[in-house]
Amino acid sequence: MTVGLAVTAFALATVVGAVGAVCRLSGRWSGAIVLGFTSVARGIPDLVLFLIFYFGGQRLVNQIGALLGWEYVALSQFWAGALAIGVLYGAYLVETFRGAFSSVPTGQGEAAMAIGLSRLQGLWTVILPQLVRAALPGYANVWHVLVKSTAVVSVIGLEDLVGLANDAGKSVREPFLFFGFALLVYLCVYLASNSAFGALERRVRIPGRAI
Amino acid sequence: MRFDLVLEHWAAFAGGVWMTLHLTLLAVVIGFAIALPVGLVRALRTRGHLLAEGYVTLFRGTPLLVQLYLVYFGLAQFDVVRESLFWPILREAWWCALITFSLNSGAYASEIVRGALETAPDGEAEGARALGLSERQVVWLVLMPSALRRALPQLGNEVVFMLQGSVVASVITLQDVLGAGRTFNARYYLAYEGLLTAAALYLALTALVVLCFRALERRYLSHLNLRPERAGLMAGALR
Numbered sequence: 445m446t447v448g449l450a451v452t453a454f455a456l457a458t459v460v461g462a463v464g465a466v467c468r469l470s471g472r473w474s475g476a477i478v479l480g481f482t483s484v485a486r487g488i489p490d491l492v493l494f495l496i497f498y499f500g501g502q503r504l505v506n507q508i509g510a511l512l513g514w515e516y517v518a519l520s521q522f523w524a525g526a527l528a529i530g531v532l533y534g535a536y537l538v539e540t541f542r543g544a545f546s547s548v549p550t551g552q553g554e555a556a557m558a559i560g561l562s563r564l565q566g567l568w569t570v571i572l573p574q575l576v577r578a579a580l581p582g583y584a585n586v587w588h589v590l591v592k593s594t595a596v597v598s599v600i601g602l603e604d605l606v607g608l609a610n611d612a613g614k615s616v617r618e619p620f621l622f623f624g625f626a627l628l629v630y631l632c633v634y635l636a637s638n639s640a641f642g643a644l645e646r647r648v649r650i651p652g653r654a655i
Numbered sequence: 656m657r658f659d660l661v662l663e664h665w666a667a668f669a670g671g672v673w674m675t676l677h678l679t680l681l682a683v684v685i686g687f688a689i690a691l692p693v694g695l696v697r698a699l700r701t702r703g704h705l706l707a708e709g710y711v712t713l714f715r716g717t718p719l720l721v722q723l724y725l726v727y728f729g730l731a732q733f734d735v736v737r738e739s740l741f742w743p744i745l746r747e748a749w750w751c752a753l754i755t756f757s758l759n760s761g762a763y764a765s766e767i768v769r770g771a772l773e774t775a776p777d778g779e780a781e782g783a784r785a786l787g788l789s790e791r792q793v794v795w796l797v798l799m800p801s802a803l804r805r806a807l808p809q810l811g812n813e814v815v816f817m818l819q820g821s822v823v824a825s826v827i828t829l830q831d832v833l834g835a836g837r838t839f840n841a842r843y844y845l846a847y848e849g850l851l852t853a854a855a856l857y858l859a860l861t862a863l864v865v866l867c868f869r870a871l872e873r874r875y876l877s878h879l880n881l882r883p884e885r886a887g888l889m890a891g892a893l894r
Binding site for chain 1 (some may be wrong): 685847857
């Protein structure tokens with residue numbers, strides 16, 4: 445559950461981050477809107493955002509549903525959590541992607557155009573591979589924080605690792621054992637993804653260059 | 656939207672702001688006191704640095720909420736703890752939160768201290784040694800002050816993250832900003848108002864911390880002549 449939530453939310457965050465970064469880099473107005481969104485989102489703690497999405501989101505879904513004449517649609521804890529985490533960490537990824545994009549020299553895009561690639565081809569085959577290289581450390585960092593953030597979703601009643609540990613610990617009156625175990629699992633996820641991202645970074649790095 | 660009710664209960668929210676602020680600031684200060692020796696040991700790779708690495712990995716690799724649960728619910732499982740001298744302290748949610756937050760913040764801040772010490776130019780220590788300072792003096796009188804100056808922006812980030820991390824205190828019954836918002840919502844059976852008020856308060860507190868650190872940076876980092884940030888008020892890397 446924890447891993448599923450983290451992966452779903454991370455995919456969502458990547459989409460939000462990519463769209464946001466494109467907006468910030470292109471239009472003036474869309475850039476300003478995205479800047480406002482990222483500033484606000486990063487100033488609000490994750491748990492507050494979950495609760496707003498969970499309780500407020502349910503009301504919003506009900507109101508929309510009533511307007512459109514739907515049956516009652518329940519917003520599950522999983523989706524409330526995934527949406528909230530996705531939006532929140534998407535805001536962080538906007539900056540990561542934007543920074544990575546600015547680190548690719550403009551000459552690269554111009555050169556791609558000069559040898560006759562279309563805009564899309566140039567983006568895909570020239571800019572993107574270099575962008576990935578620059579964005580990967582920041583991307584990995586957001587992933588680590590996001591995984592830890594999913595623990596907080598147990599507060600709105602999701603049966604993730606922490607929720608289960610809480611229930612199990614209470615029923616057999618050995619909370620230390622179960623929370624200790626949950627702690628170890630998170631540590632393993634952290635160490636495993638750390639080495640996975642390390643391997644990925646080594647793979648995309650150009651030998652002999654810092655980035 | 657019934658924001659008039661929020662205004663009526665401003666005292667509860669003010670109490671929440673006080674709880675969040677003093678808990679965060681105390682945790683950051685104690686965490687910093689932990690981070691100085693831990694970061695130093697890790698940067699110099701002296702005896703005990705493996706222990707320090709273990710402590711930092713443990714606290715950075717796991718969620719703050721689980722750490723808090725482990726201390727608050729977990730420790731009470733053992734009779735030894737319940738019968739010990741520390742029980743009056745470990746029984747209180749406030750102390751559990753403070754201990755956990757301090758240890759957590761210490762782990763993150765030690766990473767900042769280590770990074771700042773490791774990026775110190777070699778000439779700094781060599782110059783200090785050439786002046787005849789002892790190793791201890793080199794570290795505490797020369798390397799540390801300049802490293803901490805350079806670490807100031809990241810330390811500001813750390814305070815912001817501790818502020819945002821402190822919301823989990825509301826889960827163990829403490830009435831911080833979020834706690835006040837949730838109690839308020841529950842009393843009037845509302846969905847948004849208390850939470851939106853809490854969100855706005857956190858936003859304001861975050862902005863306050865950011866502005867304080869900007870002023871500090873202007874004072875202590877002006878010699879580095881940093882260009883002003885252009886990525887907005889809440890800019891800063893995730894920890």
